[in-house]
Amino acid sequence: MEKHVLGLELPTDPRWVNIAEKNIADILVDHAYCEQKAASSCISLIVNYPEKEKLVEMLTPVVAEEWAHFERVLEQLKKRGFTLGHQRKDEYVEQLQKIVKKGGSREQQLVEKLLLNALIEARSCERFRLLWKEIGDAELSSFYYELMVSEAGHYKNFLLLAKEYMNPELVEKRWREILEQEAEILKRMEVRGDRMH
Numbered sequence: 001m002e003k004h005v006l007g008l009e010l011p012t013d014p015r016w017v018n019i020a021e022k023n024i025a026d027i028l029v030d031h032a033y034c035e036q037k038a039a040s041s042c043i044s045l046i047v048n049y050p051e052k053e054k055l056v057e058m059l060t061p062v063v064a065e066e067w068a069h070f071e072r073v074l075e076q077l078k079k080r081g082f083t084l085g086h087q088r089k090d091e092y093v094e095q096l097q098k099i100v101k102k103g104g105s106r107e108q109q110l111v112e113k114l115l116l117n118a119l120i121e122a123r124s125c126e127r128f129r130l131l132w133k134e135i136g137d138a139e140l141s142s143f144y145y146e147l148m149v150s151e152a153g154h155y156k157n158f159l160l161l162a163k164e165y166m167n168p169e170l171v172e173k174r175w176r177e178i179l180e181q182e183a184e185i186l187k188r189m190e191v192r193g194d195r196m197h
Helices: 017-023 025-046 053-079 091-095 106-132 137-164 167-186
Strands: none
Touching: 017 025, 017 091, 017 106, 025 053, 025 106, 053 137, 091 106, 091 167, 106 167, 137 167
16 A cells, blocks of 8 residues: 555655654544544535435445544553543644635535545555554554555545546546645645644
8 A cells, every 4th residue: 555556646754653653642632533523524425415325325334434443543542541632723634625626516516525535535544554564552553554454445435436426537637636735735744743644
């Protein structure tokens, strides 16, 4: 599951995983909220686009899976004597929201949302891979391997759905633009080890 498989233009700065390992409580708290937001995002898509049968069918099990991941992250926190703590500002997602095209048809708005979700899943998957390969805690390494495999499937689901509701060539073109813009965002952001993104 290398960078190119996920389509990402820019690999995560290698320093991130070393800093993350020293801030594992913060990473786990942030990760828990990422899973909760992923479930909420799928629910929002289902609620706002109930007439899209394939979307409802594909995303309903993802809601359950993301919520199960949230519960599993909570277990990892508890095992280590940490509590959930408050959600913090997600600067990465805030920056991504700015590249989403506003307006257009209902389908265009849906495709923008699906591609944003695909991107966040792809980046999460890449970070899980780093934690699996680099982290010294054997239990967490195994945990992040499982999640990496799961999230890779989610990212593909969002891309498939986008191509279901818009010309696949246009989707591919927009996806490439979004990947390039995400790489620029990452270049400008400080390398922080207390956030999943």
